Every structure is written in C-alpha cells, then in structure tokens.
Amino acid sequence: xxxxxxxxxxxxxxxxxxxxxxxxxxxxxxxxxxxxxxxxxxxxxxxxxxxxxxxxxxxxxxxxxxxxxxxxxxxxxxxxxxxxxxxxxxxxxxxxxxxxxxxxxxxxxxxxxxx
Amino acid sequence: xxxxxxxxxxxxxxxxxxxxxxxxxxxxxxxxxxxxxxxxxxxxxxxxxxxxxxxxxxxxxxxxxxxxxxxxxxxxxxxxxxxxxxxxxxxxxxxxxxxxxxxxxxxxxxxxxxxxxxxxxxxxxxxxxxxxxxxxxxxxxxxxxxxxxxxxxxxxxxxxxxxxxxxxxxxxxxxxxxxxxxxxxxxxxxx
Numbered sequence: 001x002x003x004x005x006x007x008x009x010x011x012x013x014x015x016x017x018x019x020x021x022x023x024x025x026x027x028x029x030x031x032x033x034x035x036x037x038x039x040x041x042x043x044x045x046x047x048x049x050x051x052x053x054x055x056x057x058x059x060x061x062x063x064x065x066x067x068x069x070x071x072x073x074x075x076x077x078x079x080x081x082x083x084x085x086x087x088x089x090x091x092x093x094x095x096x097x098x099x100x101x102x103x104x105x106x107x108x109x110x111x112x113x114x115x
Numbered sequence: 116x117x118x119x120x121x122x123x124x125x126x127x128x129x130x131x132x133x134x135x136x137x138x139x140x141x142x143x144x145x146x147x148x149x150x151x152x153x154x155x156x157x158x159x160x161x162x163x164x165x166x167x168x169x170x171x172x173x174x175x176x177x178x179x180x181x182x183x184x185x186x187x188x189x190x191x192x193x194x195x196x197x198x199x200x201x202x203x204x205x206x207x208x209x210x211x212x213x214x215x216x217x218x219x220x221x222x223x224x225x226x227x228x229x230x231x232x233x234x235x236x237x238x239x240x241x242x243x244x245x246x247x248x249x250x251x252x253x254x255x256x257x258x259x260x261x262x263x264x265x266x267x268x269x270x271x272x273x274x275x276x277x278x279x280x281x282x283x284x285x286x287x288x289x290x291x292x293x294x295x296x297x298x299x300x301x302x303x304x305x306x
Binding site for chain 2: 003006007008011013014015017018019020021022023024025026033037
C-alpha cells in the first residue's frame with residue numbers, strides 16, 4: 001500500500017517537474033549562423049537550378065524541343081513560300097491571259113483597220 | 116517597435132527589421148523546438164529553418180493571427196516533420212540491421228536534460244521528457260506548448276488551429292497517458 005502511495009507521489013512530482021522552467025536559448029551569435037545558412041540556401045537554389053538544367057535528360061529534351069521548333073518553323077516557312085509562289089503564278093497566268101486577250105484584240109483591231 | 120511595423124518593414128526588405136525579429140523571438144522558437152525535439156542541435160537547426168522560412172515567406176503572413184502564433188505554428192510543424200523523418204530513419208536502420216546489411220548496433224539516445232529545469236527537478240524532468248517521447252504527436256505538441264512554453268489553452272488552440280475543448284481533451288489524454296507510463300516506469304524501478 002505504501003509502495004503504491006510512493007509511486008503516486010513520484011508520478012505527481014514528475015508531472016510537475018517542469019514547473020518554473022526557464023526558457024532555453026540558442027548559443028551566442030545565432031543571427032550570424034542564420035545569415036550563413038540563408039546565404040548557403042540562396043547559393044544552393046542557383047546551383048540546383050543550374051544542375052537541373054544541365055541534367056542530360058533535361059538538356060537533351062530542351063535541345064530536341066528547340067530543334068523541333070526550328071524544323072516546324074522551317075516547314076511552315078516552306079509551305080508559306082509554296083503558297084505564295086502558287087498565288088504569284090496564278091497572278092502571272094491571269095495577267096498573261098489578259099495580255100493575250102489584249103494582244104489578240106489589238107491584232108483584230110489592226111486587221112479591221114487595215115481593211 | 117510593434118510587431119505589425121516590424122513585419123511591414125521586413126516585407127519591404129529591411130534587414131534591420133529581420134534582425135530585430137530574430138533577436139526578439141529566437142528564444143521562444145528555440146525553446147519550443149527543444150521541448151519537442153529534446154535534442155539541442157536539432158532544435159538549433161529547426162530554429163534556423165523557421166527564421167529562414169519567415170524571411171522567405173513573410174509575404175504569406177496576412178496578420179490574421181499574432182506573429183508569435185504564426186511562429187509557433189511553423190516551429191511545431193517543422194519539429195514534427197523532423198521527428199517523423201528521424202523515426203523513418205530509425206525504422207529503416209532497424210530493418211537493415213534485421214536483414215543483416217548493417218552491422219552497427221542501435222544506440223539508445225541519452226536522457227535529455229533541459230537546461231532551464233530547476234536543479235532539484237533535473238532527474239524527474241528527464242524521466243518526464245522520456246515519457247513525453249511516447250505520446251502521439253498532437254498530444255506531444257499540446258503538452259509541450261503548455262508545460263514548456265507556458266501557453267494557455269486558448270493560445271494552444273490558435274497555434275494548433277483547433278477549439279479550446281479539443282485542446283482540453285488532448286491535454287487530459289496526454290496527462291493520463293503520461294501517468295500510466297510513469298506508474299509503470301516507477302513500478303519497474305522499484306522491482
């Protein structure tokens with residue numbers, strides 16, 4: 001019985017052992033250490049970005065994308081040129097037609113005048 | 116200078132304001148982290164992480180709660196993350212030891228002695244911290260904030276983003292769990 005009471009007392013004393021606790025503080029020059037950490041983190045961010053970019057998979061994907069864009073642009077330009085050429089040719093043909101009409105008309109006119 | 120002005124100055128990139136913030140709240144953050152982690156180096160590491168986050172995400176602080184409440188929130192979540200990581204590591208080390216890949220013996224961490232404990236209570240406080248380690252995470256946070264930081268139930272509810280009655284119930288369960296563990300502990304030491 002006494003043992004049980006002793007245990008109860010010890011438990012209560014242990015639960016109250018943090019009463020009057022003083023606040024702990026980090027070591028001196030904490031702010032300086034923090035500044036060093038912030039600087040390191042900033043450098044790490046840049047180095048992690050550069051290491052991400054220079055990863056073989058990322059680099060290859062990036063270069064392939066740029067090449068693909070170039071090829072697409074080339075095809076688009078080529079197609080654009082062809083359509084432009086076709087429309088130019090159409091224009092030329094229609095002008096030629098007009099010219100032949102004009103020239104045949106003038107021939108006709110000349111002939112009628114001669115008569 | 117009041118905290119709102121300090122926060123505004125930090126938002127505009129004032130380094131002096133950041134130093135004042137760190138000087139004002141470093142003990143509070145460190146003491147909380149130490150209470151939860153029970154390891155001085157980890158607590159220092161977490162304190163640095165907390166202020167690093169404050170520096171980088173001060174624009175995320177809208178001022179809906181007190182600045183200290185925001186700091187307590189960051190500290191407790193970072194400490195919990197740290198604890199979970201170290202538990203995972205321990206579990207992994209245990210598994211590799213079972214498999215036989217790692218022949219190192221697992222060492223039990225030494226008793227934690229909080230530097231702010233009254234000298235007469237040193238041994239009992241070490242036993243209590245050992246018992247606190249066994250508590251579930253949210254009970255551990257609530258109990259530490261109450262006993263180590265001396266926060267009221269209302270303040271704890273703001274930090275943990277819950278109701279006062281939930282905090283009461285958390286602390287009640289924490290104390291009864293601790294009582295149970297301590298009783299077993301003292302019974303074993305007597306035997």
